[in-house]
Amino acid sequence: MDKQPGAMGTSAGLALRLGQATFSVSSLLFMCFGVSFFSYSYAPFCFLVTTMGLVTPWSLGLAMIDTFLVLAKRPSNQRRVLSAVVLGDWVLSVLSLAVSCSTASVADFLIASGNVYCRDNICLRYQLSAAMAFLTWILSSASLLFNLWLLPTLY
């Protein structure tokens, strides 16, 4: 098997995973840190917290596996493992894109309509959280594409 850059078990793949974990954690922090309970009454904000709460352990876990594979100098060429990783990446990248768009549109709407809850720049933080979720999606779909490109060559 060729060693596809960016796929599982390469240093580029490890960097992608670490970037995903960083962005998803910052999205969670922007959304949750010091915010009152009000924000959780909106479904998109709730979904963003749920999705980023799934992306963070997934990326960190795969980053650990990638670290091991990079140090052991052997890329993963097991078909079933790669299929599971592709499936998980696909689900999580779709969810990331969906929640980032939903959160951004609701935050924009709250700002445009001059909602009373947007005091203290809190809606700006929702927008930043959506932007971080969007960056998570970009990196996650990059991982997905690299692994998906590799997958048919294993069959």
Added chain:
Amino acid sequence: MDKQPGAMGTSAGLALRLGQATFSVSSLLFMCFGVSFFSYSYAPFCFLVTTMGLVTPWSLGLAMIDTFLVLAKRPSNQRRVLSAVVLGDWVLSVLSLAVSCSTASVADFLIASGNVYCRDNICLRYQLSAAMAFLTWILSSASLLFNLWLLPTLY
């Protein structure tokens, strides 16, 4: 080259394209038909009209090409054509998912906040339009996956 079901130039691929065109046209109709100019002041609704206005001619054009290929009984095995189709499908499926989630969340928010413009069940139509855009995304990503699965075998 194997004849991958659902890829370009097969009858399943043709059915997927026709489904995409149907759902994107119905999404456009739900959003635009008989609605006042007010709705276009919201960015997500505007983007939905733009995206579905791109998906419709793309799907119809590819459906025509698929019809030709099915009738001529030869699947497309040209690498560059398939790459262009995969790229276009990828962009349009990402846009479809993004606009459907944005529209759905803003429509839900308008209904939940009891907005005065939601009279005459107009927000229900926005929700239906978002649902149609979501179905367009499902079919579009199915086309994308089938073609993407085929692509590395051509290199």
